[in-house]
Amino acid sequence: xxxxxxxxxxxxxxxxxxxxxxxxxxxxxxxxxxxxxxxxxxxxxxxxxxxxxxxxxxxxxxxxxxxxxxxxxxxxxxxxxxxxxxxxxxxxxxxxxxxxxxxxxxxxxxxxxxxxxxxxxxxxxxxxxxxxxxxxxxxxxxxxxxxxxxxxxxxxxxxxxxxxxxxxxxxxxxxxxxxxxxxxxxxxxxxxxxxxxxxxxxxxxxxxxxxxxxxxxxxxxxxxxxxxxxxxxxxxxxxxxxxxxxxxxxxxxxxxxxxxx
Amino acid sequence: xxxxxxxxxxxxxxxxxxxxxxxxxxxxxxxxxxxxxxxxxxxxxxxxxxxxxxxxxxxxxxxxxxxxxxxxxxxxxxxxxxxxxxxxxxxxxxxxxxxxxxxxxxxxxxxxxxxxxxxxxxxxxxxxxxxxxxxxxxxxxxxxxxxxxxxxxxxxxxxxxxxxxxxxxxxxxxxxxxxxxxxxxxxxxxxxxxxxxxxxxxxxxxxxxxxxxxxxxxxxxxxxxx
Numbered sequence: 001x002x003x004x005x006x007x008x009x010x011x012x013x014x015x016x017x018x019x020x021x022x023x024x025x026x027x028x029x030x031x032x033x034x035x036x037x038x039x040x041x042x043x044x045x046x047x048x049x050x051x052x053x054x055x056x057x058x059x060x061x062x063x064x065x066x067x068x069x070x071x072x073x074x075x076x077x078x079x080x081x082x083x084x085x086x087x088x089x090x091x092x093x094x095x096x097x098x099x100x101x102x103x104x105x106x107x108x109x110x111x112x113x114x115x116x117x118x119x120x121x122x123x124x125x126x127x128x129x130x131x132x133x134x135x136x137x138x139x140x141x142x143x144x145x146x147x148x149x150x151x152x153x154x155x156x157x158x159x160x161x162x163x164x165x166x167x168x169x170x171x172x173x174x175x176x177x178x179x180x181x182x183x184x185x186x187x188x189x190x191x192x193x194x195x196x197x198x199x200x201x202x203x204x205x206x207x208x209x210x211x212x213x214x215x216x217x218x219x220x221x222x223x224x225x226x227x228x229x230x231x232x233x234x235x236x237x238x239x240x241x242x243x244x245x246x247x248x249x250x251x252x253x254x255x256x257x258x259x260x261x
Numbered sequence: 262x263x264x265x266x267x268x269x270x271x272x273x274x275x276x277x278x279x280x281x282x283x284x285x286x287x288x289x290x291x292x293x294x295x296x297x298x299x300x301x302x303x304x305x306x307x308x309x310x311x312x313x314x315x316x317x318x319x320x321x322x323x324x325x326x327x328x329x330x331x332x333x334x335x336x337x338x339x340x341x342x343x344x345x346x347x348x349x350x351x352x353x354x355x356x357x358x359x360x361x362x363x364x365x366x367x368x369x370x371x372x373x374x375x376x377x378x379x380x381x382x383x384x385x386x387x388x389x390x391x392x393x394x395x396x397x398x399x400x401x402x403x404x405x406x407x408x409x410x411x412x413x414x415x416x417x418x419x420x421x422x423x424x425x426x427x428x429x430x431x432x433x434x435x436x437x438x439x440x441x442x443x444x445x446x447x448x449x450x451x452x453x454x455x456x457x458x459x460x461x462x463x464x465x466x467x468x469x470x471x472x473x474x475x476x477x478x479x480x481x482x483x484x485x486x487x
Contacts, residue, residue, distance in 0.1 A: 021395070022394060022397065022398055025398035025402050026401065028402055029402060029404075029405040032405035032406055033405070036405075036406070036409040036410060036427060037409050037414065039424065040409075040415050040419060040420055040427065041415070042423060043280065043419050043422045043423045044277055044280035044284075045276060046275055046277040046278075048275075049275050177264065178263065181263060181264070181268045181271070186268065186272065187271050187272055187274070187275050191271055191274045191275055194274070195270070195271060195274060200270070201270070205267075
């Protein structure tokens with residue numbers, strides 16, 4: 001089984017590395033967010049935020065690594081959707097391996113590609129914010145890996161459920177914006193909770209922001225590197241639940257839906 | 262829309278009111294210009310699709326001059342981006358809730374020229390590069406730099422305070438001109454001299470439309486599309 005999964009990983013990584021200049025472009029865009037947008041926001045963000053997180057730059061750097069991970073782990077969905085439209089999936093289904101090996105291989109490769117893409121962003125974050133201890137580093141990498149598998153699974157589930165590129169892109173946009181903006185990636189969770197208490201933000205979106213795995217991962221890195229917010233084991237559970245649901249869900253969706261005409 | 266409802270609303274809570282008194286209105290106005298820019302860029306991707314499907318040769322065989330062709334493409338690209346962004350501009354106007362009629366008409370005219378100019382820029386770069394992958398990368402990087410180094414998301418004084426280099430670039434950025442004029446038209450922020458950004462947008466439009474014609478004319482034939 002492992003050998004077949006490794007073949008799928010190799011296939012997907014070759015595809016990934018074919019677009020290396022595209023990846024360099026994407027990383028530079030992410031870095032522009034950090035070194036331009038976050039630097040300018042530093043000047044105008046209120047002291048309530050900077051007191052807890054030193055500066056907006058420091059606050060945003062972990063969030064940026066998580067958004068980079070999300071965007072790159074999601075790329076596998078686009079490829080699978082394209083394979084389906086161009087009927088390359090018939091070739092994939094004809095390979096001498098079980099459907100489960102194929103599905104697991106796709107989910108794992110999407111997640112691992114996300115980790116590879118995210119690593120320069122995480123390293124940049126460590127360089128500017130300071131390095132975590134070895135156990136903290138392993139915990140960060142472990143949680144991000146789980147998150148990457150979950151995101152990869154989510155994108156595959158969307159890819160096999162949508163018949164056209166337009167539908168996939170629309171669904172992706174909805175998921176992107178909801179998960180990005182209803183999280184603590186760009187702003188502290190306390191701000192969203194405060195808006196909810198004031199009745200200016202729907203309670204369901206506040207809850208979504210609280211259980212959002214992007215919030216959990218960003219805040220966990222912040223708690224290790226900036227000392228705030230306090231580390232909570234709930235964040236690990238959030239990511240674990242998200243990963244388990246979407247990794248398994250995507251594997252079964254891939255097996256069931258890919259054979260549909 | 263979700264950027265207005267989610268990012269705009271929440272981010273406005275973390276901005277110091279002494280820096281930007283009402284960041285929500287400021288951001289909503291800037292978002293319309295950012296989206297217009299991104300929509301107008303899309304014409305370049307269409308050119309690659311036409312080259313890939315052989316539509317390019319058909320267009321070249323039409324009884325129109327190259328100049329008319331590129332001018333038509335620029336204006337078409339600008340107009341359709343306007344149609345695309347129209348609902349967002351409508352929502353922005355509703356959310357902002359104020360309007361200076363004459364200033365708004367001038368700013369709308371400036372936004373039209375801005376959209377034509379961005380389409381012209383996209384076409385010019387697409388026919389110069391002739392590689393969809395490189396174009397995709399370059400447009401992504403340009404988008405990140407042009408939008409972030411402008412006043413679309415933050416006032417010029419703040420950009421200058423963060424870095425004089427960023428401030429210098431933002432001062433001459435067409436996105437800055439368009440965003441400042443739109444905010445002036447919607448009464449979000451005053452503008453001491455609206456003529457300067459208007460002239461900046463006219464210069465941007467003229468450069469990419471007329472230089473675009475020359476480059477298009479030289480590069481359009483001979484294949485080499487990747």
